[in-house]
Amino acid sequence: MQAVFKLQNATYGRILKIPELIIPAGALFTVTGKSGSGKTTLLKLLNNLISCDEGDLYYRGSNIKSLDPVALRRRVVMVPQAPFIFPGSLEENIRLAFYFSRKEPPAKEQIKELLASFDLPVDPLQDTHNLSGGEKQRLALIRALLLEPETLLLDEPTAALDDENTEIVLRYLTDWVNRDGRALVMVSHAGEQVKAKSGTVLILNNGQVENLHQSAVKGVDRHA
């Protein structure tokens, strides 16, 4: 099992305290827990939006402190729960993301294809200001996927979606993470739909690991 992230004695204020945690590649890693349990803080740590007060965090074997923070975020892209959609069209949003990560923007056809597979308006020139909450969330997800990061960090990506769209997104993500050593950490109020597709489910409680459940992949269930 390849460790994508490894946390050792990582603490962040009183919000998070994790003695040890390994996040592997190749399957959905779902983080769940009550509100205020430290789920989003964990994602922000992994994205280097914040740093541990104490302890160490490794990304694919390198201590995160030794990595260039911007270059790291280009490899590990995060989509927050309420993503910010930049003013302009769907395509402009995507182009801006590519400008930020200094990559060549994708072809229009590729954008259209992904928009269609996520059940979004297929006209990339459509303005974003009329999009619903769920559509904005899917656009942010597409924006991140098109960047082709090594690792995706998603905060409640299905929170604003109905069951049908949740299924579409989860199926896509499960397929995505199974290739090329990719990793996907997803915060979710894990319903059965999400649990069934997760390789690992981490339950946080008051900033501490309450349970690390890996049954979906290997049929083991252990308490951390």
Place this chain on the structure above:
Amino acid sequence: MPEQLSIETWRLAASYLFLVLLLLMSYLLRLGRGLDFFVATVRMTIQLVLAGYLLDMVFGQNNPLVTLLILFCMQIFAIYTIISRLKEKISIQLKRMVVVAIFLGTSAPLAYFMLVVIAADPWYEPRYFIPIAGMTVGNSMTGIALGVERLVQVFKVGRARIEEALMLGATPQMAVSDFLGETFSAAIIPTINSMLGMGLVFIPGMMTGQILAGSSAVEAIKYQIVIMMGITGSVSLAVYLVIQLGYRTFFNDRAQLVDNN
């Protein structure tokens, strides 16, 4: 050149009739602000009399250190005014950038102005140096105050947008570049607007003073143009510096947003 009219003391006193008029209107409108108007007029009088005597004294000096000391005092006063008038509390790091912006943003254009544009001899000739320094520092002070206020707002209101850009791999500079342009424009607009109305809507104070003192209008205009260009250059440089140096204080060395402002 026509001879300059000297204002006799009783005529000077007669100008205070306008204060009486203002107090009368204040009374009729029941504003209850008569004392404020009176105090403001007395302060203006005392400040100008003191400044007049001080300037007369300085103009008589032939010492570059005295001139530079006055410039230094103006810059310190400008820094104090900017920081004390800000509605929001700002970090010590941002305060340092205000100091750099005032010193660099006003001294460099002023040096160019005195050495190249006016080419005064000596370069520190207080009769030129001090009024020009006053206008340059004063206008830059307004620009920097506007710039800093706007910058603080940007990081409050636009936090989600900046954070989103960071998550997508933007450098801090990329994440705020749109905001920096808007902030720069907002801070220099008063200076640009004053250029637009100049000569049409109003005759600037310095030009009025020169004309009243007996200079030809054309000569006064030449001075006004170069002064305006000097002010524009100084305000632009000072605002640019405070914005470019200032936004960095909102990030740490891990390219993370920090809450120290």
